[in-house]
Structure formats: C-alpha cells, structure tokens
Amino acid sequence: MRRARVAYQGAIHNAVMEEGRLRLADGRLVREEEVVWLPPFTPGTAFALGLNYADHAGELAFEPPKEPLVFLKGPNTWVGHRGQTVKPRDVTFMHYECELAVVIGRGGKRIARERAYDHIAGYTVANDYAFRDYLENFYRPNLRVKNRDASTPIGPCLVDRDDIPDAMNLNLRTYVNGELRQEGCTRDMIFDIPFLVSHISQWLTLRPGDVILTGTPRGATPVEVGDEVVTEIEGVGRLVNFVAADG
Amino acid sequence: MTQAWLRRHGCVWNEEVEAFPDTMDLVWQGRRIQASELPLTAPVTGTVYGVALNDPESLARLDRAFNRPPYNRPPEAPVLYIKPANAVIGPGAAIPVPDGVEWLSAAPALGAVLGRTAARVDEREALSYVLGYTVVMDVSIPRQDWYRPAVAEQARDGFCPIGPWIVERAAVAHPNCLRVEVYVDGKRCLSYSTASAVRTLPRLLCDVTSFMTLYPGDVLLAGVPADAPLVRAGQRVCAVIEGVGALENPLVAEPQAEALYSGPVAQPQAFDLRPDGKWSP
Numbered sequence: 001m002r003r004a005r006v007a008y009q010g011a012i013h014n015a016v017m018e019e020g021r022l023r024l025a026d027g028r029l030v031r032e033e034e035v036v037w038l039p040p041f042t043p044g045t046a047f048a049l050g051l052n053y054a055d056h057a058g059e060l061a062f063e064p065p066k067e068p069l070v071f072l073k074g075p076n077t078w079v080g081h082r083g084q085t086v087k088p089r090d091v092t093f094m095h096y097e098c099e100l101a102v103v104i105g106r107g108g109k110r111i112a113r114e115r116a117y118d119h120i121a122g123y124t125v126a127n128d129y130a131f132r133d134y135l136e137n138f139y140r141p142n143l144r145v146k147n148r149d150a151s152t153p154i155g156p157c158l159v160d161r162d163d164i165p166d167a168m169n170l171n172l173r174t175y176v177n178g179e180l181r182q183e184g185c186t187r188d189m190i191f192d193i194p195f196l197v198s199h200i201s202q203w204l205t206l207r208p209g210d211v212i213l214t215g216t217p218r219g220a221t222p223v224e225v226g227d228e229v230v231t232e233i234e235g236v237g238r239l240v241n242f243v244a245a246d247g
Numbered sequence: 248m249t250q251a252w253l254r255r256h257g258c259v260w261n262e263e264v265e266a267f268p269d270t271m272d273l274v275w276q277g278r279r280i281q282a283s284e285l286p287l288t289a290p291v292t293g294t295v296y297g298v299a300l301n302d303p304e305s306l307a308r309l310d311r312a313f314n315r316p317p318y319n320r321p322p323e324a325p326v327l328y329i330k331p332a333n334a335v336i337g338p339g340a341a342i343p344v345p346d347g348v349e350w351l352s353a354a355p356a357l358g359a360v361l362g363r364t365a366a367r368v369d370e371r372e373a374l375s376y377v378l379g380y381t382v383v384m385d386v387s388i389p390r391q392d393w394y395r396p397a398v399a400e401q402a403r404d405g406f407c408p409i410g411p412w413i414v415e416r417a418a419v420a421h422p423n424c425l426r427v428e429v430y431v432d433g434k435r436c437l438s439y440s441t442a443s444a445v446r447t448l449p450r451l452l453c454d455v456t457s458f459m460t461l462y463p464g465d466v467l468l469a470g471v472p473a474d475a476p477l478v479r480a481g482q483r484v485c486a487v488i489e490g491v492g493a494l495e496n497p498l499v500a501e502p503q504a505e506a507l508y509s510g511p512v513a514q515p516q517a518f519d520l521r522p523d524g525k526w527s528p
Contacts, residue, residue, distance in 0.1 A: 045331040047398070071396040072329040074294045076460045088458075109404070137318045138300065138326040139396045148458045149366070203399050204333045 002157035002237075003122075005080075006035035017157060037081035040124055040158040041103060044209035046073040047200055048099075048128055050141060052215025053188050059218045068191045068199055071141060073213075076149050081156035081237075084244040085129055086149075087225050093132040094223055094243070097216035098174045098231035100167065100186055101126040102193055103158060104210040111201040116194035119206065122160045123167060125239040126213050127153040127174075127231040130220075152213075153231070153241040164235055168192055172216075175230040176223055184217025186233075249418035249490075252379070253411060256286040256337070266412055268492045273412075282411045282492075288337035289409040290381060291360055293464030295330035296455065297385055297401070299393060301445050301470030308473065309393075317394040325446060325454050326393065330385065334407035342386055342496050343405045343504030344480040351386055351498065354475035355427050355486035356468035357441055358383040359448055360413050366460040373452035378463070379413040380422060382494040384486050385471050405504065408496045409466070419490050422469070423447045426489040429476050433483075436476040444470045 002017040008030055015022040015035075022030050050069035051062055079085060087094050105121025129151045134144040164170070167186060174182035191199070196212055223229055225245045232238040251266035251273070265274040271282045300306055300322055313321040336342070344351060362378025386406040390397055419425070422441065429437040446454065448469045455467060478484045478498055485495035 045333065069395060070398045072331060072398060072402065074296070074329055074459065075462070134324070136322055136324060136326075137320075138322045138393045139328055140394060141396075142324070143327045143329075144324050144458055149460050204331070204402055204404050207333065 001160050001163065004040050004155070004157045005038040007038060008035045012038065037083070037156055039078045039080050039154045040156065042209060043075065043078060043154070043211045044207055046077075046211050046213065048073055048146065048213040049191070049196070049215035052190050053184060053217040054190055055184065055188065055218035056216055056220070059220065064190050068196060070200065071139070071146065073147050073152060074143075077147050077152040079150035079153050079241070081153065082240050083150065083153055084242045085151050085153065086244050086246050087223070088131065089246045091131050091133045092222075095130055095132070095220040096174050096176075096182070096223060096229050096231060097128040097130060097220065098172045098182055098233070099126045099128050099213045099216050100170065100172065100233055100236065101154060102167070102197070102212040102214060104197075104206050104212075105161070105208055107205060107207040109201050109205040111198050111206070113194040113198045116197035117161065119197060120161045120193075121208065122158045123164055123236050124155055124158050125231055125233045125237045127229065127239055127241055128213050128216065153239055155239055156237050159236050170236065171234040173232045174219065175232070176221070176227050181221050182217065182219030184219070186214070188217060189214060250415040251412040252290055253282070253285070254288050254290045254337070256288045261290050261413070264412070266414060266492070268414060268418070268490055271411075271493050283339065287339070287411050289335045290413050291335070291409055291464055291466050293361065293462055293466060295335065295358070295383070295407055295409070295466045295468070296461075297328045297330055297356070297468045298446070298451060298470050299326040299328060301325065301451075302443050302473055303445060304473035306445065325451055327455065328396065328401060330407040331402050333404050334402055336405045336408050336496070338408065338410040338494050338496065340408065340496060341405065341499040341504040342408060342484070343403070343501040344498050345388070345403060345501050348388055350389060350477040350479050352389045352475045353429060353478045353484045353486075354385040354387070354471035355429050355437070355488070356383045356385050356471050357422060357425060357427065357448075357488055357491065358409060358466045358468055359422070359452070361461045361463050361465045361467070364460060364462055365452060365456045368452055368456045370449045370453040373449035374416065374422070376452065376461070377416050379415045380419050380488070380491045381409055381413045381466070382411075382486050382488050382492050383466065383468055384408040384484065384494055384496060385468060389477065408494055410494050411492055414491050425491070427472075428487045430485040430487065431476055431478055431482055437472060437474065439472045441469055446470075
C-alpha cells in the first residue's frame, strides 16, 4: 500500500493511493492535483549517509569510507512532494541527491542484520539537497549544508515494506527539467540496508518513525532557480520538487 | 522565587510551579519541597542543538590545526550538532556508559528553550523567542576530532540529561554571564562563565535561525567548555547553573542502565501504531 499525508480542504488527512487517486481516511476519493502533499509520515530522528555509493565518493574525490559516515537531520528540513526548496542568493552550487529513505516501523536496539527488515515499515524517496558553498570541515557535512529549512523533499508516499521485494536492487534516477542527470542502483550501496539498521542500533535505540537516508549515487550537478527536479526510485515513487528564489 | 515549568514522570505536559533555583526547592500544591522529591522527566520534547568550539580555549588549542588538513581553515559558521530524542533523559535518570567505554565526557551547557517559532531572527530581538532556560548535560564519548559528525559519540541513549525544570526567561537577567559548575560525587571539577562564549546566545540564535527554523520546545545549547570533566560508571555528575538550577544524574554501566531506562520522553507518533507499538499495515 502507498500511504500519503495531504492537506485537503483546510484539514490534514492520511490517505492511500487508489488507482492514481487518493482515498482519504474518511472515505473521500480525491485527485492528486487537489491536494497539498506533506511528508508521508512525521519523521522522528533522521540519519543520513554520506558517501555510501562508491561512484559518488569517487566523484567527490574521497576514498570509500570504512565505517558508515552518518549525520543527523532536524525536523525543519522536510518538505513534501511538489514543494519548493529555496536556493539562497549567494549559493553557486546547490545539488540534488536522490536517496532511498528507509522508515523504521518497529523500534529496537542492537538489531541483528538478519532481523533488520522486520523493523522496517516501508520506503520512500528523499532528495537530500546539498548547498556546497556552505561546506566547512567541521562535522562535515555541516548543518548549514544539509539541514536548511525545507531542503529535504520526501515522498510522495510511504510504500509498505512488503510491496518492495528487494530494496537492494532498485534503480534511482534524477531528472532536471526532464533531462536525466543522475542514475544508479541501490545494489551499489557500500553499506546495505540491513547493515545500516543494525549498525545504527548498536549505538542507540531506533524508534518507529525514525528514518535512514541511505546515500546517493554519482551524478550530482548544479540546479538553478526555476528548475523542476524529479527524484525517482523504481517501485517507490517519483518525487517532484521546484527550486525557488530566496525572498 | 521564579516561575518554572517541570514535567512529572508519566505526564505528557509541563506544569507551572514556583521554583527556588538556589536551593532547588519549589512550591508544590501549596507545600515547599525539594525538587528531587518529585519524579521528574525532561521538561522538553523538541530537538536539541549543540554548539561546539564556541569558547576561546577550544579555538586556541586548535589554532595551529585549523590551517592544516582536514580543517584547512577555522570555522566560520557555528559548529552545530544534534542531540536526538533517544538521548534525552530527565533528572536523576541513569546515564548509560556503553560497553567497552570507560570514561565519558560530561559537558554542562545552558539550554535556551524556544517559546516561539524562530526563523531569521534579529540578534537584538533574539532572546524574545526564548521561553526560558534549563540545565543540559551534554554527554559524549571523548573524541578530539571535529572533521566528521560524531553521531556514535554524541547521540547514544541517555546522553542528554535535561532539567530539572525550565526557569522563565525573566528570571535570568544576564544569560551571557552565568556561572556554570560541575560536581562529580559532590566534588567541584569545573567552573566557567557563559561570558567566555565566542558567540553569545542572541548571536547564536541569529546565526542558526538564518538557515534553520527553531520551533517551540527546541533547545539551543549556548556552548560547552573545553575541558569537560571525565566521568565513569558508579559516579554521580551534577551540573549547576547560577539562577537556573542543578541537574544530577548517576552513571551506570549500560546493561544495568537498560534495566533502569524508562524510555525517552513522549514524542508525536509518526503514524498509526498498533497497541503493541508495531507498524500496522
């Protein structure tokens, strides 16, 4: 099932996709264009991976890491499908990052790799924008690069785990104004999903709603104000975002 | 006497009390009692943002390293990190010492609790967004490296005791000039003044909210000292901030601490859950 959260006629609704339309929890069936899309769930703690695809690490002139490079994101950063992300005036290099988002459904600590999928509620698409002009070498990637307001589109839907038989073999693609700019496959992750769930839960207790953004493949190119950026993951969704001007 | 907000264990809202931060007692249902007589949990549920390298001593020590890889130059923006919800515990709750780790760093910090949504605030008006102040113990596994995010070191369960209450903003006339002390098993190990901060709290609020909205209930730490005391299982650590309060927590080896761990404070539910807490497809 594909679950969404939308604003419609002045209220917020949980909904599920039904043949291209949205069935609200109260039974109403509405068209996609009639709603404002919100993040499909309320994210708890967000863990994001840097350099988790060897080809992207190479592109940024880094050796692939021996340990996962994990950073955290705050709740200010999310924005739903078809939302806007601001490109600040002084930024010359803002780029998208198409990422498979793994959503925790059952909490736990010290989760074994073999049991990791039991703790996953489902998947969605995230676009973990970076604003490279603000990169500094302290807690890199620093929050000013990775945790700006509304700079992480997520959605459109949360897709139930069991609807994705092999999350480790999904094609990712990013289109800017219709042009294919980024392409990869989740099978090329350096640290796979069971490893990441297990690894993070050795440190701390994962809880329902926590989310892991599993990194992005190569193909990061600049985007400009006015661009339509589509991050797409096979079977999971097609997430649209618009780059907007500051102020 | 000052107005303060605290949260009793098991409650999902804060209650207003009259508090006496110097003696750590309060008026509860007409009776004056010690704060420690109430079972309290952390009085905040928002996101906690910490600020590293906000004191001249830390910067001076790194002065030479700043111009070499991997840093290459000194920090320009505030060096921020997140203490996630799993880390937050209340006064008196056990700080778990992870297996294989002997010493933890216990860095006391003044926590500014947001009362209003703060986006792109002006430095001169920044404090008007603050509801009040609380005591935060920023616990971490010691690491002298600021290049990569330190999630494994900073974000463990129970690594962010907060409390015992939030004192109203008006009770703290000069947040940029407060004495902060740490006691380990009753012995004073550290004393510093928030006046030593490189960026004052209003400046931090201005810089942080220039790109990141802070919401009511979020906590911004005003910085941590260069030489935080090292503590280990079996000890009790107490942070005292002048006019704000005292926050004491025991350190317990992780297996035992988990038995005592009462779980994090209430958070909004991510999605519909079954009563057993599992995701309900």
